[in-house]
Amino acid sequence: MKKYPTRHLLVAAVSSLGLAACAAQPGIAPSAPVAAAPAFTGAPLDASVPSQLPRIARPLHYAISVTPDAQALTFAGEAAIDIELYEASATLTLNALDLKFAGATLTGADGKAVPLTVATDAAAQTATFTAPAPLAPGRYRLTTAYTGVINTQANGLFALDYPDKATGREVRGLFTQFEAPDARRFVPSFDEPSYKATFDLAVTVPEGDLAVSNMPVASETPAQGGRKKVVFQTSPKMSSYLLFFATGQFERLAAKSESGAEVGIVSPKGSGEQARFALDSLSPLLTYYSDYFAQPYPLPKLDNVAGPGQSQFFGAMENWGAIFTFERILLDDPKITSDATRQEIYTTQSHEVAHQWFGDLVTMAWWDDLWLNEGFASWMETKSTDHFHPDWQPLLDRVGGRERAMGLDAFATTHPIVQTIRTVEDTNQAFDAI
Numbered sequence: 001m002k003k004y005p006t007r008h009l010l011v012a013a014v015s016s017l018g019l020a021a022c023a024a025q026p027g028i029a030p031s032a033p034v035a036a037a038p039a040f041t042g043a044p045l046d047a048s049v050p051s052q053l054p055r056i057a058r059p060l061h062y063a064i065s066v067t068p069d070a071q072a073l074t075f076a077g078e079a080a081i082d083i084e085l086y087e088a089s090a091t092l093t094l095n096a097l098d099l100k101f102a103g104a105t106l107t108g109a110d111g112k113a114v115p116l117t118v119a120t121d122a123a124a125q126t127a128t129f130t131a132p133a134p135l136a137p138g139r140y141r142l143t144t145a146y147t148g149v150i151n152t153q154a155n156g157l158f159a160l161d162y163p164d165k166a167t168g169r170e171v172r173g174l175f176t177q178f179e180a181p182d183a184r185r186f187v188p189s190f191d192e193p194s195y196k197a198t199f200d201l202a203v204t205v206p207e208g209d210l211a212v213s214n215m216p217v218a219s220e221t222p223a224q225g226g227r228k229k230v231v232f233q234t235s236p237k238m239s240s241y242l243l244f245f246a247t248g249q250f251e252r253l254a255a256k257s258e259s260g261a262e263v264g265i266v267s268p269k270g271s272g273e274q275a276r277f278a279l280d281s282l283s284p285l286l287t288y289y290s291d292y293f294a295q296p297y298p299l300p301k302l303d304n305v306a307g308p309g310q311s312q313f314f315g316a317m318e319n320w321g322a323i324f325t326f327e328r329i330l331l332d333d334p335k336i337t338s339d340a341t342r343q344e345i346y347t348t349q350s351h352e353v354a355h356q357w358f359g360d361l362v363t364m365a366w367w368d369d370l371w372l373n374e375g376f377a378s379w380m381e382t383k384s385t386d387h388f389h390p391d392w393q394p395l396l397d398r399v400g401g402r403e404r405a406m407g408l409d410a411f412a413t414t415h416p417i418v419q420t421i422r423t424v425e426d427t428n429q430a431f432d433a434i
Helices: 272-293 339-355 367-388 394-409 424-428
Strands: 019-021 057-069 074-085 089-095 100-108 113-115 117-121 126-135 138-149 156-163 170-177 196-206 210-213 217-223 227-232 245-248 250-256 262-268 301-307 314-317 322-326 362-364
Touching: 074 089, 100 117, 100 126, 113 126, 126 138, 138 156, 170 301, 170 322, 196 210, 196 245, 210 250, 245 250, 250 272, 262 272, 272 301, 272 339, 272 367, 301 339, 314 339, 322 339, 339 367, 362 367, 367 394, 367 424
Parallel strands: 057 196, 262 301, 301 322
Antiparallel strands: 019 362, 057 074, 074 138, 089 126, 100 113, 100 138, 117 126, 156 170, 170 245, 196 227, 210 245, 217 227, 250 262, 314 322
């Protein structure tokens, strides 16, 4: 995530971070039987990693179907979550916030569905699913139906209103922002970075809208009421906060990169060539980082999605395969874009592309390593910018970031670079220049 307006201080201790590596896993459709492979091992989860959830289960795969009502600012969702339970328990506790559940069932390897009762705890941001009797350790599918809220601030699924660039008529786009932990506002989930899983996402949206997620579209089919159902390909194994979805009256300018992955800039209709500068920068950055990390970009595409407006809290977010960036630091309008803003467009995108490896492919186990996740991406943004645009003298620009951090560090209210983070509130306060 690129914070705004501060930048993060350079950090060098890259090797000190204990990160959760990523590996691909086949997808599971909501109607499929509970997966039989890989075999259930019963191995306990790492108790040394902090968690606000009981360490008795983990997710394997999410199959999510969402139908938003943009005008009513609500959405309906269904989720089928494949989990492994490691010790006998009658309850499963997942993160959930501002979700109302219509029902839930649990299906075991024998195919028998058990009805569950659901109790939510707004303060703890959890939903607890309770079975009539204790469940034996093993593999299960938790199926839920629920409704949620579309927010007007960048938390969970949120709406942005803006004037259409051709007509001036006000239109509404929908986007998601899940870092820090707000995927729980979109789907009941193990919404902590160490719980990685694969994701299938299907959305039902107006037929004239463009829908975007982490992966390319697998299929589009007509739906009732002038809508369409868009199904995306199965994601790699990743943390819940990296899941992304956007829909609206968008257009996409795209090209093939040297890596073979398609790169694209998704922006409000009428943006046209304003996306060209960012698009032309995106493919070389993929090549540069692939070489630097000695690891090819592993997804079939990388979009950068322009959102209208701005936030006082952040400028961009590194959702895997679908970066979100406020358009003021993504689109280049020759009539109003200054040289300084054009450089910010480049460095912001460079920062988020670096995260596609360091933060997405490999992810912090817990939020107390945000300092390294963000600090390293800031260091890489400077390194790559210096490689492609040495005339901008980005190394000198970094001095200003250092001095801002040192200025904050001079106050009695300063904090260590490595902070103790144990709650959602702690996480939300951990982003600053220090």
